[in-house]
Amino acid sequence: TGTYENVKVEKVGEKKNVTLIQLNRPKALNALCDALIKDLNQALDEAEADKDVGAIVLTGSQRAFAAGADIKEMQDVKSFSDVYNTNFSLAWNRVTESGADIAEMRNKDFVEVFSKDFPKFDGIARLKKPILAAVNGIALGGGCELAMMCDIIYAGERAQFGQPEITLGTIPGAGGTQRLTWAIGKSKSMEMILTGNRMTAQEAEKAGLVSKVFPVETLVDETVKTAEKIASFSKTIVSICKECVNASHNMTLNEGLHFEKRLFHATFSTHDRQEGMTAFVEKRAPNFKDC
Numbered sequence: 001t002g003t004y005e006n007v008k009v010e011k012v013g014e015k016k017n018v019t020l021i022q023l024n025r026p027k028a029l030n031a032l033c034d035a036l037i038k039d040l041n042q043a044l045d046e047a048e049a050d051k052d053v054g055a056i057v058l059t060g061s062q063r064a065f066a067a068g069a070d071i072k073e074m075q076d077v078k079s080f081s082d083v084y085n086t087n088f089s090l091a092w093n094r095v096t097e098s099g100a101d102i103a104e105m106r107n108k109d110f111v112e113v114f115s116k117d118f119p120k121f122d123g124i125a126r127l128k129k130p131i132l133a134a135v136n137g138i139a140l141g142g143g144c145e146l147a148m149m150c151d152i153i154y155a156g157e158r159a160q161f162g163q164p165e166i167t168l169g170t171i172p173g174a175g176g177t178q179r180l181t182w183a184i185g186k187s188k189s190m191e192m193i194l195t196g197n198r199m200t201a202q203e204a205e206k207a208g209l210v211s212k213v214f215p216v217e218t219l220v221d222e223t224v225k226t227a228e229k230i231a232s233f234s235k236t237i238v239s240i241c242k243e244c245v246n247a248s249h250n251m252t253l254n255e256g257l258h259f260e261k262r263l264f265h266a267t268f269s270t271h272d273r274q275e276g277m278t279a280f281v282e283k284r285a286p287n288f289k290d291c
């Protein structure tokens with residue numbers, strides 16, 4: 001695996017089929033500066049491309065998952081066009097390096113480049129492989145939003161979630177108003193976003209933001225165990241499952257049911273569906289081939 005300044009990457013699990021990405025900018029409590037986002041993107045690309053990896057775990061330190069977008073980077077932004085360009089800076093760099101211009105990016109590759117380079121939006125949700133967040137300590141602002149982009153959130157028992165943007169004179173800008181509302185409903189989401197108050201791990205579990213709470217020390221291991229279980233199944237089928245569940249946010253019920261049925265039918269053309277059912281009937285473990 002590659003080495004990065006702001007994230008640590010390791011392949012873990014008995015079969016080394018889980019990529020563990022640890023945000024590692026302790027001095028700023030893992031505030032999501034441009035350089036960290038860039039490293040995170042590359043580490044995610046690497047894990048997504050690795051044929052042996054079946055799931056990804058994203059974590060921070062015991063003190064902080066992430067303290068949000070980097071306030072120092074945003075502090076001097078003066079105008080709408082500045083912030084627009086700030087949010088674009090990574091995509092912008094990639095495009096200008098390759099000699100293309102902004103107009104071309106907007107017209108053609110805009111969505112592709114933007115969301116891929118900037119997981120603050122939907123870069124993470126676009127990954128085919130499942131990604132699990134293991135949140136210890138604070139997940140604030142963009143940190144909470146980053147956790148919510150993941151497919152499953154497990155929390156350490158002293159974790160805290162919050163959207164404190166209102167206290168800074170701004171609003172959540174990386175999906176918080178949408179994903180938090182999907183996760184915990186309007187009243188709780190409004191309360192958090194309008195007051196900036198934090199939610200404890202236990203409250204977050206009760207509200208459905210978090211699937212499970214573990215002791216601080218065992219959180220990452222427990223998350224890796226779940227990731228290993230997911231990675232033991234057919235990668236093809238796992239990615240189809242993930243796509244279907246995520247589709248539920250973007251479709252009406254009827255459209256979603258239709259989408260699910262079509263992908264369910266599609267699984268019948270795979271080796272792994274045949275193998276899974278044959279193995280069940282023959283009372284043996286399946287041998288999935290990811291095809």
Ligand code: CAA
Pocket residue numbers: 027028029031032067068069070071072120138140141142143145164165168171172173174176
């Ligand atoms: N951006 C930049 N630097 C940050 C940061 C952030 N979001 N959060 C913490 N840091 C830095 C601090 O500036 C400090 O650095 P210095 O030592 O150089 O001063 C260092 O990390 C340690 O932080 P504190 O000394 O403040 O530690 P603490 O334990 O007293 O407090 C905290 C911890 C309550 C998390 C506090 O740091 C804090 O409130 N941070 C900001 C949280 C926040 O408002 N996040 C939302 C950001 S906006 C956003 O995310 C927009 C979006 O939707 C995309």
